[in-house]
Amino acid sequence: MIVITSNQTPQDQVNDIIAVIEKEGLQVHLSRGADHTVIGLVGGVTPKLAEHLRQMKGVENVVKITKSYKLASRDFHPEDTIIDIRGVKIGGENLVIMGGPCAVESPEQIDEIARLVKASGGQVLRGGAFKPRTGPYSFQGVGVEGLTMMAEAGRKHGLLTITEVMTPEYVDICAEHADILQVGTRNMQNFDLLRKLGTCGRPVLLKRGFSATYDELLNAAEYILAGGNRDVMLCERGIRTFETYTRNTLDLSAIPVLQNLSHLPVISDPSHGTGRRELVEPMAKASVAAGANGLIIEMHTDPDNSMTGDGVQSLFPEQFDKLLRDLEKLAPIVGRKFSNSLEAAPIA
Amino acid sequence: MIVITSNQTPQDQVNDIIAVIEKEGLQVHLSRGADHTVIGLVGGVTPKLAEHLRQMKGVENVVKITKSYKLASRDFHPEDTIIDIRGVKIGGENLVIMGGPCAVESPEQIDEIARLVKASGGQVLRGGAFKPRTGPYSFQGVGVEGLTMMAEAGRKHGLLTITEVMTPEYVDICAEHADILQVGTRNMQNFDLLRKLGTCGRPVLLKRGFSATYDELLNAAEYILAGGNRDVMLCERGIRTFETYTRNTLDLSAIPVLQNLSHLPVISDPSHGTGRRELVEPMAKASVAAGANGLIIEMHTDPDNSMTGDGVQSLFPEQFDKLLRDLEKLAPIVGRKFSNSLEAAPIA
Amino acid sequence: MIVITSNQTPQDQVNDIIAVIEKEGLQVHLSRGADHTVIGLVGGVTPKLAEHLRQMKGVENVVKITKSYKLASRDFHPEDTIIDIRGVKIGGENLVIMGGPCAVESPEQIDEIARLVKASGGQVLRGGAFKPRTGPYSFQGVGVEGLTMMAEAGRKHGLLTITEVMTPEYVDICAEHADILQVGTRNMQNFDLLRKLGTCGRPVLLKRGFSATYDELLNAAEYILAGGNRDVMLCERGIRTFETYTRNTLDLSAIPVLQNLSHLPVISDPSHGTGRRELVEPMAKASVAAGANGLIIEMHTDPDNSMTGDGVQSLFPEQFDKLLRDLEKLAPIVGRKFSNSLEAAPIA
Amino acid sequence: MIVITSNQTPQDQVNDIIAVIEKEGLQVHLSRGADHTVIGLVGGVTPKLAEHLRQMKGVENVVKITKSYKLASRDFHPEDTIIDIRGVKIGGENLVIMGGPCAVESPEQIDEIARLVKASGGQVLRGGAFKPRTGPYSFQGVGVEGLTMMAEAGRKHGLLTITEVMTPEYVDICAEHADILQVGTRNMQNFDLLRKLGTCGRPVLLKRGFSATYDELLNAAEYILAGGNRDVMLCERGIRTFETYTRNTLDLSAIPVLQNLSHLPVISDPSHGTGRRELVEPMAKASVAAGANGLIIEMHTDPDNSMTGDGVQSLFPEQFDKLLRDLEKLAPIVGRKFSNSLEAAPIA
Known part of the structure; x- marks a missing residue:
């Protein structure tokens, strides 16, 4: 999963987001662009975590990379x-x-x-x-x-x-x-x-x-x-x-x-x-x-x-x-x- | 309700349609146009009759005039x-x-x-x-x-x-x-x-x-x-x-x-x-x-x-x-x- | 074409509608139902007439019976x-x-x-x-x-x-x-x-x-x-x-x-x-x-x-x-x- | 912009993608996940590059982070x-x-x-x-x-x-x-x-x-x-x-x-x-x-x-x-x- 923040997101909000991800035992990959900071999550993301992140301050978008169904895939x-x-x-x-x-x-x-x-x-x-x-x-x-x-x-x-x-x-x-x-x-x-x-x-x-x-x-x-x-x-x-x-x-x-x-x-x-x-x-x-x-x-x-x-x-x-x-x-x-x-x- | 037949509908099919309507005790109003014959039904039309008519040979369209809900209307x-x-x-x-x-x-x-x-x-x-x-x-x-x-x-x-x-x-x-x-x-x-x-x-x-x-x-x-x-x-x-x-x-x-x-x-x-x-x-x-x-x-x-x-x-x-x-x-x-x-x- | 009026439409409005149709040289077929009066038009209906009728007082709906395209039909x-x-x-x-x-x-x-x-x-x-x-x-x-x-x-x-x-x-x-x-x-x-x-x-x-x-x-x-x-x-x-x-x-x-x-x-x-x-x-x-x-x-x-x-x-x-x-x-x-x-x- | 490849994408295809991006003078951020490799682009991405990347072998998805309009934004x-x-x-x-x-x-x-x-x-x-x-x-x-x-x-x-x-x-x-x-x-x-x-x-x-x-x-x-x-x-x-x-x-x-x-x-x-x-x-x-x-x-x-x-x-x-x-x-x-x-x- 990828979390996209805007360039107006202050650093402490970015840190909050990272803290939430790492608390769940997942790894974080950070890319800073001119307009956006992109936070990649490595590991299994629960729906609850995904939803939590989507709602956090400073988050512009959350992009699912993997599908939400497994057995049907x-x-x-x-x-x-x-x-x-x-x-x-x-x-x-x-x-x-x-x-x-x-x-x-x-x-x-x-x-x-x-x-x-x-x-x-x-x-x-x-x-x-x-x-x-x-x-x-x-x-x-x-x-x-x-x-x-x-x-x-x-x-x-x-x-x-x-x-x-x-x-x-x-x-x-x-x-x-x-x-x-x-x-x-x-x-x-x-x-x-x-x-x-x-x-x-x-x-x-x-x-x-x-x-x-x-x-x-x-x-x-x-x-x-x-x-x-x-x-x-x-x-x-x-x-x-x-x-x-x-x-x-x-x-x-x-x-x-x-x-x-x-x-x-x-x-x-x-x-x-x-x-x-x-x-x-x-x-x-x-x-x-x-x-x-x-x-x-x-x-x-x-x-x-x-x-x-x-x-x-x-x-x-x-x-x-x-x-x-x-x-x-x-x-x-x-x-x-x-x-x-x-x-x-x-x-x- | 109105039943519309095409002008290619033979008379015996029109008669069949009329017979079905009259069998249910409803009155029929017939209008013949250049391209279409329009059959108007006067009286309470059951859904079953409406559906039956829609499926009959020669019927091009059935137009509901009254609403299918009553108590909500x-x-x-x-x-x-x-x-x-x-x-x-x-x-x-x-x-x-x-x-x-x-x-x-x-x-x-x-x-x-x-x-x-x-x-x-x-x-x-x-x-x-x-x-x-x-x-x-x-x-x-x-x-x-x-x-x-x-x-x-x-x-x-x-x-x-x-x-x-x-x-x-x-x-x-x-x-x-x-x-x-x-x-x-x-x-x-x-x-x-x-x-x-x-x-x-x-x-x-x-x-x-x-x-x-x-x-x-x-x-x-x-x-x-x-x-x-x-x-x-x-x-x-x-x-x-x-x-x-x-x-x-x-x-x-x-x-x-x-x-x-x-x-x-x-x-x-x-x-x-x-x-x-x-x-x-x-x-x-x-x-x-x-x-x-x-x-x-x-x-x-x-x-x-x-x-x-x-x-x-x-x-x-x-x-x-x-x-x-x-x-x-x-x-x-x-x-x-x-x-x-x-x-x-x-x-x- | 068919013009549908509601049962609350007063007779003088129905008469107005009929007058408009007959002025264009078209024939009228009238069907009175319990809830609605249906007026059928026989003859070639111009788009302008159709639109005029749709807007008249007392008209609930106008149903086209014939298609608006001819050469493509x-x-x-x-x-x-x-x-x-x-x-x-x-x-x-x-x-x-x-x-x-x-x-x-x-x-x-x-x-x-x-x-x-x-x-x-x-x-x-x-x-x-x-x-x-x-x-x-x-x-x-x-x-x-x-x-x-x-x-x-x-x-x-x-x-x-x-x-x-x-x-x-x-x-x-x-x-x-x-x-x-x-x-x-x-x-x-x-x-x-x-x-x-x-x-x-x-x-x-x-x-x-x-x-x-x-x-x-x-x-x-x-x-x-x-x-x-x-x-x-x-x-x-x-x-x-x-x-x-x-x-x-x-x-x-x-x-x-x-x-x-x-x-x-x-x-x-x-x-x-x-x-x-x-x-x-x-x-x-x-x-x-x-x-x-x-x-x-x-x-x-x-x-x-x-x-x-x-x-x-x-x-x-x-x-x-x-x-x-x-x-x-x-x-x-x-x-x-x-x-x-x-x-x-x-x-x- | 972010390019997402699947985990079945061979390394040489990933390298091809990176080469195309760097040829345009842009920086690359790479995140490898369990199922997907995510390639972040830093810098101004032309529509032509975006489209080119979308079509490359091994690319599963391309996600726009910035909007395609500027003056209206x-x-x-x-x-x-x-x-x-x-x-x-x-x-x-x-x-x-x-x-x-x-x-x-x-x-x-x-x-x-x-x-x-x-x-x-x-x-x-x-x-x-x-x-x-x-x-x-x-x-x-x-x-x-x-x-x-x-x-x-x-x-x-x-x-x-x-x-x-x-x-x-x-x-x-x-x-x-x-x-x-x-x-x-x-x-x-x-x-x-x-x-x-x-x-x-x-x-x-x-x-x-x-x-x-x-x-x-x-x-x-x-x-x-x-x-x-x-x-x-x-x-x-x-x-x-x-x-x-x-x-x-x-x-x-x-x-x-x-x-x-x-x-x-x-x-x-x-x-x-x-x-x-x-x-x-x-x-x-x-x-x-x-x-x-x-x-x-x-x-x-x-x-x-x-x-x-x-x-x-x-x-x-x-x-x-x-x-x-x-x-x-x-x-x-x-x-x-x-x-x-x-x-x-x-x-x-």
């Missing part, structure tokens, strides 16, 4: 994390496809969609049992029953399942029924939830907050990793910008950036990332071309009558199938393996 | 809501001042700060017992003990108290010890928390999410109101923009806009809204000049040694006092009453 | 515009590759880079003679001489050339030496420049302002088109968001969105769009996968010693070549023709 | 700049009020509005002769004739005048007729225009680009100052954010921040900054409370029939007058002098 874990869920590999050269409806609506609906996801070559069935809704008068999901409907459909068709968990109390029940737990964009900094997921025993897909920086996403992942759960996927799902034509702006640079900064797999969500059906196909292809380790895509047999408003971004089954046929050709060109099937028996 | 509640907490009035012409540290650290710290807040003319003591932290290795607050320390300090010095509640399970314990419960910016759309606050029996200060629109903030308030709790304050605390010199961009237009759209009191938080001590004073004054019903300000007796990183935005006690002396003069010019003291005995 | 020009510059086709299924340095530095530099662009399969040589610089003390380009250096290099190696024009007075001299004129992101709404380009006789590549919406970009294109110049390319080059790790956020959804709204070719600029060399390759591939009609990429033989700060985002020649080899394989999978060579003699 | 000019235009003082404790229509429409219109601005206590008449319009089919202003109409109205009523200049060719004619030249938000980085204004002989009001950072605004001011013109005012007029209820988000923190960083006067534009008439009054007061040195406000005698779309944000004369009466009381409380009248004869 590629610096300390150069190889890609590859998560293996009963033979389905997520990370590295593997491309994983997760598909399904926004919300589980009925046993028949989820069974039929599962059949179609499997037939097209997907590995994971997605579906929400509880829905976070911005207005209190909207459809809120079918609840726990939806979890069993989805688990049953996954078992029958040989698919893993993923579902969103919105609150710490529901982590256990979701972990009982689903193979992967998903943290939604509004919960990326729900720290109680993240901590609980650190010990849930299931891989977690962590969606980027719609206004979160890369650094904040990686720090959120650090919460889960620090709890002991090393099976974390990062998910780009669109950020909020001034452009309102699309629901969000899908930030595909996030894919190579996060892969450079971290060893964790990066999944792209072109459905929520655009909020418009006609953009899902081009942005899914672009995601894979940018190096994504997987996609999570909404598909519905009757999107115009889905129970949530998200039907507008759901692919029809034939669109989903055509997209996967195209990805099958595209994947090898960018170093991704499309075929990636479930080996062992699904969740018992 | 001034349309249905033209008079200002005035919350009365043991004689301290929040809303209308009253200006309420909330002051205190980012985090409760010790009984001595909070007692001394409470004394200073009271002496300067504040009505409410703020302080966090649990801290939401973006990295897992930061100071997380002193916990439940902090609640009792703060309650004791408030009682002794004749101040109301406000504290942040981060998760539904803590609502009851916080409601037991504090007069006002605060929802932080990262929890504005934590819907389980909002629902629980709807029945907590305490006034709630709801902070705007740092990337939330006015509409989303008012819909979040609607969750609490719909649960039966009518004592909600809205709080502008800065939004995320491309400008990074300030931690956030304090959006003061939010004050008159929210007061136009809603009857709920609007509080401004210039401390988090700027993240820089030297900006707190001008932005606090600007907030009052823009019509704020109150301010929530961080003040600390030793900000350079506070246990959280937020000392950097905390005022020194003498700055806090000087600010309040200036506000005392400013308030009447913009139609606000500065003096607003606790009448009854504090919380037992 | 696909509604009135369903087929793709294909620009043919001496045999190089831009638009439709053709993929055009533009490569070269940020700034022309010397005849040797631009000659060598032109040779490399051609050898790798590019069709257009890019290079700046005048540089827009955010600080007054930075390198400002070599000026008119750079134009002749670049023209000469293009001629010799069989490449078209593109250069940025920053001010109306320079349009003629740039048009004399370059095949395509480029409007930079800071000039997207320099309306005098746009008007001048409407009659310049050269195709124009119009970069999206770094905070411009799709609608604003298409209106800026409309300026050029309205002047009589139909050869306009749109260029996505990254927008400003809260994320500062990348210089800009390359918004790849812009590609399919602009292609849906408009018939004009859409080019992607992954160099400025990311500002980081290591992101150019994945984002170039993602752009093509998203359907881009072309790419404009910075390449430099000695980026570490380039005269502008943009060397940091320039590819090395071997990286540029490897990228084009990969694109050669990728293009046909997403319906793009990679090979696209200059037929006729270059600019005389 | 308070570091080198601690006292407030006070611009004196025939007795009207702008800067320091003086509050200047500029009022008038968006566009000059006719001699009668501008004469009547000038009379009202003067009567209410304003010092400067604003009005546009040329209008930048985002669509090519909108009203573009009355042109040069408008300049003479406005000059005549200013002369008659004892007001200074300000008008926007959009292109370098018009600087001379505008400088002939107006006392202050205004650079609009879309031209903040029109560097040819800025350079021309550096020698125009008139004070300049420079509006912040709607997506420009404080640093970029100050660098744009530096262009004008570097040309020899020291009479520059900065103007906050709203930035583009995700919130679309207001046309822009008026960033009032810009006022104290710019006053801290720079000695130049800071003017606020609550009309364009909000785009809504009902927000002009509260945001004008908030601007003054935040410490603004002046306001520029749209006022129109018949806003509902103004020729531009901006009538919607224009105050009625009686609103303008009432606002100034309130500001007269507010100004002294925040250390501003409201009364500030023209002494000498207006422009001949």
